[in-house]
Amino acid sequence: MDHGVQDHLTKFCILRPLKRASEVAYQLLDIYLLLGAPSILQSDNGSEFTAQVITELKQMWSELVIVHGKPRQPQRQGSVERANCDIKDMLIAWMSDNDTRDWTVGLKFVQFQKNSSHHTGIKCSPFTALFDADAKVGLTSSSLPQDVIARLQTEHDLLSAVFHPNPVEQSSEEAEPVPVSPISVRQEEIRLQRERESARDAQFQQAERMVKRSRIIFSSVQIGSNVTVPIPSVDRGRADLRNIIGVVTECSDNELYTIAVKGGILDRKYSETNSMCVLRPCIHPLMSVQIRTFPCVKMRWTRFHKK
Template structure:
């Protein structure tokens, strides 16, 4: 499961949603226990979060990982219910556990005997040279099927595999429902439509616009869109909820570049009038400040002079 990049908060929706839920649960635990020691409550919140039913995978995360529900208290243990009801203290529990540990193993139960079935096929008559009919009977003996021994470890492994497979199928079903809902609520884009893509704050400078305009170049079978802008084709594919369709067709395919692939930040920097993301300055000092070709080129290219230069130094150049 991909949660996105650390510098791109828009792609970390699942992580941020989980953090909000954990924060709310931790606040409730602190209020119920009248304490401020939140580090102690993290263990209880973690267990409650992992053992709760999840509608996406249709089971708890604990069951999807370990193949069985979380064990809470003696009611979910292997002890019989009539033994649990008779327990009055911890000494009674220790006595029951010690008794089961020291008791002899129960005798092996032999499987019921399987009777051999003899099939009596109809007699086959043969004619000899003397005209006498001879009868031949063929007896077929069926052997009992072999019973493979099953260990608790193999049963647990089968349960884990089954639970994980069902959880994966439930996630795929949830994704299909999300796609259907998106298609119902949003108009589908076509190849050649003009779109505007929101630019994250980490990818744009202070003087850059909030959106960048592009054209839809391709749509795959999963409704993922390939978008091209003036500087090239944007790396990665976009879903319908990541851009807006333009009312008017302002760009054509002649206005975009399709011979190279660029990132969104690179595309914004090339179309920016203020240098793009980041405001750094020159680190040169002294009487010969900014006299090398490197710093002079940076000063010349920057519209703001030394206020938007790449961090550099003339020493050693």
């Protein structure tokens, strides 16, 4: 399985292959020590899982102070859902183009491609938003002609190509370095500030559009409402249904819902804006339950009790 971390402000994502869920804290520690730690950790796996990860992080890094966030709001949710879909499609395309099943290697290339691509929400690439520079692919990203780049082998070849591109026309006098004007430095600072403000404004506009779209698509979930709950791929077979119908029996203060299905009450709580299990209200009521007589069950158990 893979694990992804995305910065909400810059949309910069870091993807890591995991063998088990217990590796999450260790991988996050590696990322935080490289780029810095956030103030809020948001996860699709529920507040209990997030709290456990934060506890493990604090055991390894005693100075770290971090809190877990509330369930995602619609304006944040849309961005994460699109990023997850894009990453999955890009990884499948990479494996097909390279004729390989080693998705752990492809995940690194997908991460670079995703971060270096233009993001319509912030009007620049996530890499540029984070580092104030475009992502580079060595000399391929330079202004040198491709035929010159193909001949380069050593640093001496590179310096010759840069400072003496045409030895025949090169004058005997060395060109003096052009001094950097304070005015040009100030103009560059102003340009960068304007780009940051433009990216911030674009993000607010994108958030407003997501909120409007979410209000249209997702109606509010009430206690007693019939909802469809997606079944994770690890809990179902190829011929099994992708969703299961349930009834909302309880709602907590953080907008986490308890769902009862045919055969019992699911052992985890769900939110309306969780990308892994979005609750969609049914147009017509299909079932009702008596929650007191229902035991607590796991999602995997429900696939054997469809009838």
